[in-house]
Amino acid sequence: MARITAGIASSHVPLLGVAHDQGKDRDDYFGPIFAGYDWTREWEKSEKPDVIILVYNDHASAFDMKVIPTFAIGCGDHYKPADEGWGPRQVPDVFGHADLAWHIAQSLILDEFDMTIINEMDVDHGLTVPLTMMFGAVDAWPCKVVPLAVNVVTYPPPSGNRCWSLGEAIARAVASFPEDLNVQVWGTGGMSHQLQGPRAGLINRQWDNLFLDGLIGESDHLRRIPHIEYLRETGSEGIEMVMWLIMRGALGKRTLALHRHYHVPCSNTAIGHLVLRPDNGQELDMTISGASVAALTE
Amino acid sequence: MISDTNIRDYLAQLEDIPGTRVFTAARARQGYHLNQFAMSLMKSENRERWKADERAYLEDWQLSEEQKAAVLARDYNTLLDLGGNIYFLSKIFSTDGLSFVQAVSTMTGVSVEEYQAMMNAGGRSPDGLRSKREGR
Ligand SMILES: [Fe+2]
Numbered sequence: 001m002a003r004i005t006a007g008i009a010s011s012h013v014p015l016l017g018v019a020h021d022q023g024k025d026r027d028d029y030f031g032p033i034f035a036g037y038d039w040t041r042e043w044e045k046s047e048k049p050d051v052i053i054l055v056y057n058d059h060a061s062a063f064d065m066k067v068i069p070t071f072a073i074g075c076g077d078h079y080k081p082a083d084e085g086w087g088p089r090q091v092p093d094v095f096g097h098a099d100l101a102w103h104i105a106q107s108l109i110l111d112e113f114d115m116t117i118i119n120e121m122d123v124d125h126g127l128t129v130p131l132t133m134m135f136g137a138v139d140a141w142p143c144k145v146v147p148l149a150v151n152v153v154t155y156p157p158p159s160g161n162r163c164w165s166l167g168e169a170i171a172r173a174v175a176s177f178p179e180d181l182n183v184q185v186w187g188t189g190g191m192s193h194q195l196q197g198p199r200a201g202l203i204n205r206q207w208d209n210l211f212l213d214g215l216i217g218e219s220d221h222l223r224r225i226p227h228i229e230y231l232r233e234t235g236s237e238g239i240e241m242v243m244w245l246i247m248r249g250a251l252g253k254r255t256l257a258l259h260r261h262y263h264v265p266c267s268n269t270a271i272g273h274l275v276l277r278p279d280n281g282q283e284l285d286m287t288i289s290g291a292s293v294a295a296l297t298e
Numbered sequence: 299m300i301s302d303t304n305i306r307d308y309l310a311q312l313e314d315i316p317g318t319r320v321f322t323a324a325r326a327r328q329g330y331h332l333n334q335f336a337m338s339l340m341k342s343e344n345r346e347r348w349k350a351d352e353r354a355y356l357e358d359w360q361l362s363e364e365q366k367a368a369v370l371a372r373d374y375n376t377l378l379d380l381g382g383n384i385y386f387l388s389k390i391f392s393t394d395g396l397s398f399v400q401a402v403s404t405m406t407g408v409s410v411e412e413y414q415a416m417m418n419a420g421g422r423s424p425d426g427l428r429s430k431r432e433g434r
Binding site for chain 1 (some may be wrong): 303308311312315316317318319320321322323326330333334336337339340342345360374375378383384385386388389392393397398401403405406407411413416417418420421422423426427428429
């Protein structure tokens with residue numbers, strides 16, 4: 001039986017991909033950002049997930065204005081990095097898990113989530129930057145990926161509550177897949193940022209950290225945050241954080257945080273990163289990161 | 299859950315944020331061809347044609363004269379007003395070789411150096427910029 005063993009939240013700023021690809025990831029500007037992912041990279045080497053269900057949004061790369069799916073799931077075998085206007089990133093191609101993806105797609109539709117199914121697309125920084133942050137420079141990504149794309153560009157995007165419920169339905173679908181698979185769910189995007197208009201550059205460290213706090217333990221209250229609060233408090237692009245709730249919804253009632261990282265700025269954006277375990281009696285290694293231990297004993 | 303919010307209130311709230319144009323359906327409709335034009339610059343052969351003669355390239359797209367003028371002037375605030383979305387508009391400034399910080403700073407009325415200094419100091423505070431109506 002397939003099971004969800006962890007959830008990861010991470011920003012997916014395109015500049016992180018550029019910094020990594022140009023070897024600037026340990027310089028004065030980017031060093032503190034990437035250092036916050038070192039623990040996770042080591043941890044992933046021992047976790048060895050088989051599949052990542054990677055929740056992200058496309059940024060006018062695979063989807064233009066012709067078709068705007070609210071929730072879309074990649075059911076293909078193979079995705080190439082997108083050319084986002086400066087040539088595709090020189091990172092490995094992404095391999096899907098079509099059996100699991102089709103199983104999830106069918107289960108979700110029967111569970112009343114009317115998914116759009118994607119057989120072919122290119123994947124942009126929203127998907128490839130988190131892979132780079134978690135796995136570093138590799139010749140091949142160490143696991144399969146099921147892309148789950150959410151519209152957070154054209155309004156209205158799905159509500160936080162709907163995202164959470166989709167996460168719960170994904171967990172049910174994974175639990176009914178017969179093959180023994182170690183599955184992680186990643187929620188990407190955020191944290192506070194605004195890329196447009198005179199209010200651009202908005203950062204809300206306090207709100208971001210309350211949101212990170214809220215994802216740990218019982219998180220039910222996060223479901224009821226309306227869009228307007230994300231927009232007012234975290235900037236127009238902070239709305240991407242609704243995607244983190246798909247990940248959180250998939251982890252069940254309670255979580256434990258193994259690792260946490262927050263940094264301002266990266267380009268126009270606040271970087272947030274969290275590694276969560278479902279706290280549901282599964283026999284999983286609950287060792288938390290050194291940085292998290294230090295923060296707890298401060 | 300937004301079930302206690304009707305669509306009129308929902309949309310009115312989106313217009314209440316200072317210095318922000320939320321990409322609503324109304325803007326998406328107004329900016330459809332503008333955004334699709336910008337999207338066309340994802341292809342390198344189109345970028346070459348665009349760089350060779352911007353004005354001629356725009357003739358192939360059903361943009362209003364105002365939209366065309368704002369594109370040629372790289373006036374991003376006006377483009378947002380005319381239905382542009384930043385992720386689509388980014389194809390224009392990427393083709394110009396500008397980063398997000400460089401392009402975004404042009405919408406804020408300060409130099410790129412001042413903008414970068416603001417970001418390095420922790421970014422723009424939301425205080426006073428949450429709501430036009432409530433002034434908070
Ligand atoms: Fe994004």
